[in-house]
Amino acid sequence: MANKFVSMRNLKFTLHEVVGTDAPATGTSANGHTRKSMDMVLDAAFDFAKKALHPIFEEMDRNPPELVDGTVAVHRDVRAILETLGKDGWISATFPQKWGGEDMPASLLHAVYFIFASANYSASVYSGLTMGAANLILTFGSDELRNQFLPPMLEGKWQGTMALTEPEAGSSLGDLTTSATPMSDGTYRIKGEKIFISAGDHDAVDNVVHLMLARMDGAPAGVKGISLFAVPKLRQNRDGELTSNDVTVTQVFHKMGYRGAPITALALGDRDDCTGYLVGEPNRGLSYMFQMMNGARLEVGMGATAIATAAYHAALDYAKNRKQGRRITDGPGGAPVPIIEHQDVKRMLLFQRAISEGALCLILQCSRYEERMHTGPEEERADHKLLLELLTPVAKTFPSELGIHSTSASIQCFGGYGYCEDFPVEQHFRDMRIHAIHEGTTGIQGMDLLGRKVMMKNGKALQLLDREMEATMEQAKACPELLDHVQALSDAKKALATTTMGLGSVAMEKGPEAFLANATVYLELFGYVAVAWQWLAQMTVASQKLSEQKIRTSDRLFYQGKLAVGRYYFTHELPKTGPLSVTLTRPPVSLETETACFTD
């Protein structure tokens, strides 16, 4: 197995040099974070990832969770991992100090998650899910619920989940039927079925708390009648003892990848004895959930980016060490060279970096907006929120979809070995494929972007993004070697704006179905442009640093590499926006095609 799974140099470059931070380099700051302390956090995360997560990356895949006597058995190390993550404060990190946290900024949290997920994606999701669920309880739950659930969750002793999907309600959440009947003591009796619940049960924790969507008796139909409940696997009886809460695991799904984490189906209230606790107000469950969902979607994007990153490092390691063939310019008598010397291999490595490093930068930029929503100047907070909301479906989807191609290229670097279990890349390829599905499929993200985010507040978010891109381009103009790329981004941005306007006309003239028919294509177009913006930002920093007089050789190579990957992105990837714009100006073929024509 490859030893290296992440470049800390690149992560710190992206975080400190490109995206930036409120924290001063050293000294003290408001929330106690400095660049130096942030680096210490990152190094500690890397250390833990390397020692505890990465060594069982393959083992967890080869020994997937099994349902044994009603409980899901997972890898034996998961309990110790969760206990350490709890004890050392990783799960509570972003929480207020009252709950043992340290108000960690969002970008640092996402960077930590990136390291964990690069080391072992499946192992990283358990605590991430608990954080999301705990955050919902913190934000919307009563003090009683907080006091009951938060301490053991943040200590890593109880698992948190998001329980949305049902057999007949996945992308269509408005159709969910799990019911909640009010009881005299203020609790609710829950009855129904949930499927595809990540970490929905396992034996590495003492309890599981499901943040579950259900419908109160008599609630309105559709999305407006959905409430949020905390439904524990075990509930406390009057003596404070934990007893069964009538939550049954009915299935552990056997998946292509992401096999170290259990995905379960649950039956709730088979014996009419499942208690749920209302979180927040009735019928507002979906809007609550979506506040967590947006964070979860960024995390999915980060997970995909992390997997692509780890696969790239495996491919790079192989390409540097595997000798075969000669350079074309050498005769057949020459000595075999490391395959990285072959142009096609180098091209594939450039592609993998272009995708994963571009996506990393975009997601950290998003988490920077998330931070500034809370800590930035009061008058700018609403803008940062809009930018975050606009870019979330993009940051979720670009790495999830392009990550399939990127990990495929990692396999290709290995040739036949890449297809075999002897090397980790085939697992990365399998682990990757879930990301375009979970937390909202790519189709859902496309409709969210075009149908909601782009249109909200009369296109305000898009205007803000335009301003952000212009600012980046303005900085890039100081570097003569980047002028072509500034122009290319400017052109792509204009084409995106024109396409958006054109689709607006379609919406008015032909209605919402025609408007949204190619929303996925629009999302793809948007992603290429957004990542070009992030590449231009990275190249600007690299170009500036290279112009400094004193520079270490290792830094020089790093920044030169950045410029090369950026050039690759602008030469090979950004031009792909052209045909997407063209396609989006044509009438949608799917809309014209009768379903009856799918005869065979």
Next chain:
Amino acid sequence: MANKFVSMRNLKFTLHEVVGTDAPATGTSANGHTRKSMDMVLDAAFDFAKKALHPIFEEMDRNPPELVDGTVAVHRDVRAILETLGKDGWISATFPQKWGGEDMPASLLHAVYFIFASANYSASVYSGLTMGAANLILTFGSDELRNQFLPPMLEGKWQGTMALTEPEAGSSLGDLTTSATPMSDGTYRIKGEKIFISAGDHDAVDNVVHLMLARMDGAPAGVKGISLFAVPKLRQNRDGELTSNDVTVTQVFHKMGYRGAPITALALGDRDDCTGYLVGEPNRGLSYMFQMMNGARLEVGMGATAIATAAYHAALDYAKNRKQGRRITDGPGGAPVPIIEHQDVKRMLLFQRAISEGALCLILQCSRYEERMHTGPEEERADHKLLLELLTPVAKTFPSELGIHSTSASIQCFGGYGYCEDFPVEQHFRDMRIHAIHEGTTGIQGMDLLGRKVMMKNGKALQLLDREMEATMEQAKACPELLDHVQALSDAKKALATTTMGLGSVAMEKGPEAFLANATVYLELFGYVAVAWQWLAQMTVASQKLSEQKIRTSDRLFYQGKLAVGRYYFTHELPKTGPLSVTLTRPPVSLETETACFTD
């Protein structure tokens, strides 16, 4: 599991109505084939595929081959399958009547293989490999070798293989080191290692015959010193009994997919007792092998096409039957609709058909050239050979690479279920990924296309292809609704020609490394154009049929569907050639990038 894995209607449409055949509709023909008899063959193949191959599609994946006591144990049905394929004449079908064959035309053979591979890719490769190996013996072997090996191979009792790759010689075959020492009886003593040998050993046959590349003592270095040998697992001693030939299975590879067929590593001559029989003349092994390899590459393309086809049918079945969500134009009160009614799902289905049906047509067109190389007018045979050689890397790669995206879209149609083993598409996605690797990686195909095929005979093949495309466009012009597409293909063809010329200048000015640096991108561009040509041919037929007065409803829907998928291809896929041409006019980024820049 989905019941339907292939559309016989579409296969027959492509074969008879689009690609065409020498066979008359009925009556008798030179080699005994009529359209009617061809359909009978196809229907019989379908019947066998449905009854014997498809039912064990998943079982073979879940129970991959294992090395037990030196022999590879495969699924218990494989022996019966091979015996039936032998007994019923499928393995010998293309062979002369002397060997029990019936001179089956190449396009019919490929169509049969398409059906088998759609039903169960892994199960289909055993006999395909035997046919290829037997064909080498027939073409280049002595009568003695033919008499010894062909009968049991064609009866399905002995397995044939292609044994090329070694641990240090994969894409770089010139480096192979397996040695062949001449013995006094005219045989050779073989010593070396081979890896990644498909069906290199298994317990469903009585013997295995490896068509193996090795280097005679004292042979020239590189590709010019490679000879071809038949190396059986068991050799006949003087009494005609089969005894060990010192061929040892050292490993069965554990693969991501394609798990129903064993890929093995072999040690030859560990006890200095491995006998090989020279096939043909010394040092001509690689050119012999490449005559089989070209057929094998078409077959890889067909295998990828078949997998994409089966995944499409699974997705279609699910999309027609799975109800969820409403059409956007319905209110939330409307009834849930089958998900095929959602534009994004329909778009994904159109994409899958565009790839698989386009690739099928291209490959059958290639096999038609293969046929006409042998049966066409004498003066045209050389041209057909050139066309086949030019298009082989394209027909291999387009479905192998786009098939990854296509099966990924099949998964996406299922949502979360697509990622689970409960449905077959995750297996199709895994089975697909080998095709861009085996029988020459995509990188090798790109260099073959641009560096050899396009350049051979001063670009003669490209001129011939241009003529073929012009002929198709001429026919399409009779259909007013296709004029836009004729223009689009004409533009794309011109852009391809301009790009090719530009690359020719690069070759002269900057040498072969710059010329070939983006050969893979060139191959991608070429593939989109070639498949557009095939879609135009299909659309022309569909348009003509629809203009006929009497037409059955089922035919009308089929042809309308064809036009819709073709429109999808021209709207969504062909425009992708634009940026590829642009990229190819720029200096290759990989060439400019120092390897040292890959520091992290």
